[in-house]
Amino acid sequence: MxxxxxxxxxxGGTAHLAPGKGAERAFRIGHKTxxxxxxxxxxxxxSETINMQDQSPHFAEARARHALRAAGLPFDGSLDxxxxxxxxxxLSDEVVVRINRQxxxxxxxxxxxxGFLPDKPWAPTGVHWGGELGADYLIVERKPGGPxxxxxxxxxxxxxxxxxxDLADALIALHRTSxxxxxxxxxxxxxxxxxxxxxxxxxxxVEIERLRANPSVDRGLMDDVDDIVTSTAEVLNDFDQxxxxxxxx
Numbered sequence: 751m752x753x754x755x756x757x758x759x760x761x762g763g764t765a766h767l768a769p770g771k772g773a774e775r776a777f778r779i780g781h782k783t784x785x786x787x788x789x790x791x792x793x794x795x796x797s798e799t800i801n802m803q804d805q806s807p808h809f810a811e812a813r814a815r816h817a818l819r820a821a822g823l824p825f826d827g828s829l830d831x832x833x834x835x836x837x838x839x840x841l842s843d844e845v846v847v848r849i850n851r852q853x854x855x856x857x858x859x860x861x862x863x864x865g866f867l868p869d870k871p872w873a874p875t876g877v878h879w880g881g882e883l884g885a886d887y888l889i890v891e892r893k894p895g896g897p898x899x900x901x902x903x904x905x906x907x908x909x910x911x912x913x914x915x916d917l918a919d920a921l922i923a924l925h926r927t928s929x930x931x932x933x934x935x936x937x938x939x940x941x942x943x944x945x946x947x948x949x950x951x952x953x954x955x956v957e958i959e960r961l962r963a964n965p966s967v968d969r970g971l972m973d974d975v976d977d978i979v980t981s982t983a984e985v986l987n988d989f990d991q992x993x994x995x996x997x998x999x
Contacts, residue, residue, distance in 0.1 A: 876890050
């Protein structure tokens with residue numbers, strides 16, 4: 751991806767992600783997405799207004815369908831909701847729609863990283879990015895197959911070893927990918943990663959203390975977590991390499 755594509759995305763446009771290999775993936779910049787509200791036809795022929803900032807689950811699927819329309823991929827079939835800790839995720843047979851509800855444009859940054867990923871089967875194939883602060887979205891092609899967690903109980907020992915090896919190979923390839931200087935950092939990092947800290951363990955210990963103070967969390971469990979982190983600090987401490995990690999995608 752060229753510097754011009756990165757600069758255009760930083761200005762907040764929508765982008766179609768052109769298929770390609772590795773760093774040859776590029777962005778075709780479209781119009782800036784409007785939108786706090788959108789009008790759509792209702793069943794009786796009138797129209798109703800969708801508030802794209804509404805936090806209720808009722809509007810989650812509406813946001814996904816709005817993203818598909820903005821990408822030029824209108825879809826009238828059913829969308830399946832997928833579990834995610836950070837995004838609203840909906841699946842069709844062909845694509846995955848992910849919507850970030852945090853005001854950090856995290857999916858915009860992820861879309862910008864796609865052009866730098868190695869050409870591997872696991873690498874996402876981006877279709878479209880767009881949205882606004884607090885509702886940016888990313889549409890990628892859906893890979894064949896199903897969740898590993900669902901298949902795991904019925905897998906043989908050899909199949910499980912193959913799956914673990916594949917996951918390890920994917921992480922190794924990702925961890926060997928240098929962080930591109932042209933892609934900006936998130937102002938608020940995810941996964942307790944904060945480059946401003948002297949040690950990467952600092953945010954983790956802060957979170958452990960926060961959970962330890964929560965009366966609904968087992969204090970003994972958090973003591974055990976604290977001990978594990980402390981005892982493995984040497985391997986978790988910072989190092990000179992600056993590469994992508996799984997939390998970037």
